[in-house]
Amino acid sequence: MRNFVSKRAEEIPPSGIRKFFDLVLTMEDVISLGVGEPDFRTPWNICESSIYSIEQGTTSYTSNKGLQTLRDALSRYLAQHYNLRYSADYEMIITTGVSEGLDIAVRSIVDPGDEVLIAQPSYVSYSPCVTLAGGKPVPVRCTEKDHFKLNPDALAEKITGKSKALIINFPNNPTGGVMTESDLKAIADIVIDNDLLLISDEVYAELTYETKHCATATVSDLWERTITLNGFSKAYAMTGWRIGYLCAPQELLEAALKIHQYIMLCAPVMGQVGAVEALRSAEEEKNSMVNEYRLRRNMFIAGLNRIGLPCHVPEGAFYAFPSVKKTGLSDVEFAERLLKEQRVAVVPGSVFGAGGEDHLRCAYAVSRKDLNTALQRMDEFIKTL
Amino acid sequence: MDEKDLELLRILEENSRLSAEEIATMTSLTASDVAARVCALESAQVIKGYSTVINWEKAGNGEVSAIIELKVSPERDYGYDRIAERLSRFRQVKTLRLMTGTYDLQLLVTGKNMQEVSRFVSEHVAPMDRIRETATHIIMKSYKENGNTLFEQKEPERLPISP
Numbered sequence: 001m002r003n004f005v006s007k008r009a010e011e012i013p014p015s016g017i018r019k020f021f022d023l024v025l026t027m028e029d030v031i032s033l034g035v036g037e038p039d040f041r042t043p044w045n046i047c048e049s050s051i052y053s054i055e056q057g058t059t060s061y062t063s064n065k066g067l068q069t070l071r072d073a074l075s076r077y078l079a080q081h082y083n084l085r086y087s088a089d090y091e092m093i094i095t096t097g098v099s100e101g102l103d104i105a106v107r108s109i110v111d112p113g114d115e116v117l118i119a120q121p122s123y124v125s126y127s128p129c130v131t132l133a134g135g136k137p138v139p140v141r142c143t144e145k146d147h148f149k150l151n152p153d154a155l156a157e158k159i160t161g162k163s164k165a166l167i168i169n170f171p172n173n174p175t176g177g178v179m180t181e182s183d184l185k186a187i188a189d190i191v192i193d194n195d196l197l198l199i200s201d202e203v204y205a206e207l208t209y210e211t212k213h214c215a216t217a218t219v220s221d222l223w224e225r226t227i228t229l230n231g232f233s234k235a236y237a238m239t240g241w242r243i244g245y246l247c248a249p250q251e252l253l254e255a256a257l258k259i260h261q262y263i264m265l266c267a268p269v270m271g272q273v274g275a276v277e278a279l280r281s282a283e284e285e286k287n288s289m290v291n292e293y294r295l296r297r298n299m300f301i302a303g304l305n306r307i308g309l310p311c312h313v314p315e316g317a318f319y320a321f322p323s324v325k326k327t328g329l330s331d332v333e334f335a336e337r338l339l340k341e342q343r344v345a346v347v348p349g350s351v352f353g354a355g356g357e358d359h360l361r362c363a364y365a366v367s368r369k370d371l372n373t374a375l376q377r378m379d380e381f382i383k384t385l
Numbered sequence: 386m387d388e389k390d391l392e393l394l395r396i397l398e399e400n401s402r403l404s405a406e407e408i409a410t411m412t413s414l415t416a417s418d419v420a421a422r423v424c425a426l427e428s429a430q431v432i433k434g435y436s437t438v439i440n441w442e443k444a445g446n447g448e449v450s451a452i453i454e455l456k457v458s459p460e461r462d463y464g465y466d467r468i469a470e471r472l473s474r475f476r477q478v479k480t481l482r483l484m485t486g487t488y489d490l491q492l493l494v495t496g497k498n499m500q501e502v503s504r505f506v507s508e509h510v511a512p513m514d515r516i517r518e519t520a521t522h523i524i525m526k527s528y529k530e531n532g533n534t535l536f537e538q539k540e541p542e543r544l545p546i547s548p
Contacts, residue, residue: 017546024545034546041541124548173548295396295411302410345546368411 012128016351020335024345031374032345033362036173038237038318042274043285046236049277050270058269064261066094066245067272073279074245082205082215084228086247093253093260094275096267098203098231098244103129104263105199105227105246106167108255110135114164119150121321121352121359123173123201130167138163139354144323147312148177148355152186159190165197171204171213174352174361175321176314181214188220197252198226203244204317206235206286209294211315217247224249227256234317235286236278241271293318293364296371300364303375308382309360318365321349325358327385335360341384342377386431389414393422394431399532401435440535442526449523450479450495451502453510454488456518465489468515477505488520499523 017034024030065071071088078084086092095101102125110116112134118126120139127137140158142148150168168187170179179187191198200216217226231244244267246256278286297314304311304322311322324334331348338344349359364371392412396403405423409416426432441448459465465483469490473481480493492510496502503521511519527535 015548017548021544021546030545032545035543036547037543039543291395298413299407299410347546 008132008134012131015124017124017347020339020345020347023336023339027339027343030339030343030345031366031370031377033364033366033371033374034345034347035363035365036319037239037365038234038289039365039367040237040289042237042241043278043282045281045285046238046274046277050274053273054270058273060269062094062266062269062272064257064266065092066267067269067276070094070272070276070279073276077279078215078247082213083218084215084247085223086228087250090250091247091253093246093257094267094272095229095231095244095246095260096264097233097242098201098229099125100260100264100267101229101231101244101246102126102167102199102201103132104256104259105229105248106130106135106165107133107259108252109165109197109199109227111164113162115160115162117155117158117163117166117196118353119155119166119168119172120354121148121172121174121349121356122167123169124351126167126169127353135164136162140166141355142172142175142177143355144312144321144359147315148172148175148321149179149183150187152190155187156190159194159196163194163196165199166191167199167201168216169201169203170216171208171314171316172319173204173317174319174347174349174356175359176317176319178208178211178316179214179216180211181219184214184216184219184222188222191225192221196225198222199229200226201229203229203231203234205230207290207293207318208316209290209297213316227252232275232278235290236275236282237289238271238274238278241268241274243267243271243275296364296368299368300362300371300375303371304362304378307375307379309378318363320362320364321359322362323359327382329385331356331358331360338378338381342381344374344377344381390422390426393419394426397423397432397435438530438533440527442535448495448497449499449502450493450527451506451524452522453492453494453506454484454520454522455490455492455510455516456487457489458515458517459489460515468513471513472510475505475509477502488518 071092075086075088106129110133114135115138116130116135117138117140119142130137138158140155142150205213217223217228227248229246233239300320301311301313309322311320314320324331331350335346335348347361349356396408405416405419408419457465457468472478477494478492479495482491484491494502506521
């Protein structure tokens with residue numbers, strides 16, 4: 001029999017997280033700081049409205065772009081909260097999570113051989129998505145010295161004649177880094193000078209603790225060359241609902257929509273109904289979750305620094321990204337031994353690409369009690385080194 | 386009262402057993418600052434006390450609770466205040482509120498058993514001057530108290546690690 005697996009599929013490296021995942025499953029009493037999702041349940045009013053709509057028989061396809069009511073509500077929400085202007089009719093697609101949004105965004109702009117710059121450390125799927133679309137991922141390293149912001153010089157250095165686009169994600173998974181308006185302006189100059197397109201994944205936009213999130217497309221003249229990706233997973237604790245959205249100028253949107261209609265048709269309708277309710281009436285629940293993350297962050301970061309894992313203060317998302325350099329172990333060794341010896345699961349930073357080595361991603365989206373126990377166990381572990 | 390005080394109150398309302406040190410690391414205050422603020426809030430009687438939410442049904446002491454509604458004729462110059470203050474002195478009255486609607490005052494009363502609650506209502510509350518009518522509702526089961534659900538909820542399953 002022939003080998004049926006395509007070269008493209010073969011070329012993508014397996015997820016570095018997989019090994020840990022399998023190991024954790026074999027162990028008991030593990031505190032996992034490795035989960036990239038909220039520990040809260042979806043606010044009940046959102047669940048209730050979705051349940052009701054199912055009872056009413058709302059179980060069909062929606063239009064490719066998604067429910068009109070959801071797009072209208074989103075268009076208003078983005079304008080009001082981020083001064084971000086997108087037409088509900090021409091510039092917005094509801095996607096099956098940001099994952100799909102990312103995939104169709106990349107596929108709609110990348111030709112074989114195109115280079116796509118990726119600010120790293122980054123979410124694990126950016127690079128494979130670019131590879132699958134036939135492009136070449138080019139990592140741009142963000143460093144602790146810059147508080148994991150994208151450094152304009154580091155970006156400029158990586159630009160070649162083949163560069164087509166840049167993917168950024170702020171507030172950032174895995175570092176918790178954010179970009180302010182002035183940070184983004186410096187990037188905007190380079191993006192515009194080099195005629196690049198920008199894909200901005202802003203799924204953690206609602207989770208900032210010091211300053212309000214600045215939407216990339218509102219900076220300088222970036223709007224016309226930006227694809228904004230966002231979704232409901234993180235802000236409203238709706239990861240399993242798989243509802244995201246892609247916003248872009250009409251010409252770009254039409255291209256992404258063609259791919260979306262063939263590969264996905266539409267996002268699940270029950271999820272879309274829940275998302276409408278999230279925008280309508282879950283503001284307070286969202287704020288109280290954000291507030292709880294803030295308290296946990298302060299507590300956890302203080303704890304990490306106390307036990308000898310230096311960590312910058314992450315201003316967004318729900319991840320701490322401490323350095324393990326002082327311990328003399330690599331991030332992978334540290335994470336493996338911490339799991340085996342003290343039953344705390346964290347994700348080695350190198351999984352997230354350039355700039356992640358020697359760091360750990362610790363999600364603080366777990367109860368304060370578990371965070372405290374995890375800190376105690378990590379302290380014990382470090383003392384044995 | 387500033388934003389930090391409000392934050393302290395929200396934290397304590399959810400769990401009053403946290404130590405000043407624990408609250409300090411969450412709020413980026415020092416432990417002594419937290420203690421001083423809590424002390425000031427206690428003196429100003431913004432913080433009225435600390436209690437524990439208990440599922441008495443599970444503790445199995447057989448206590449009975451009832452909601453008692455009262456129609457009251459208000460007094461000239463005092464309205465409902467004087468009678469409400471008198472009622473609130475009874476140990477059995479755990480909560481007392483003035484309400485809009487058919488009845489005026491609403492009491493949450495607890496007692497060792499049904500007899501004790503009904504004796505309290507008929508002997509002490511109903512005969513009071515200015516009380517025109519009472520309605521007693523025995524609480525059969527409590528599902529949620531002060532924001533805490535009292536029924537068992539299964540922890541939703543999460544992946545142990547996810548990107």
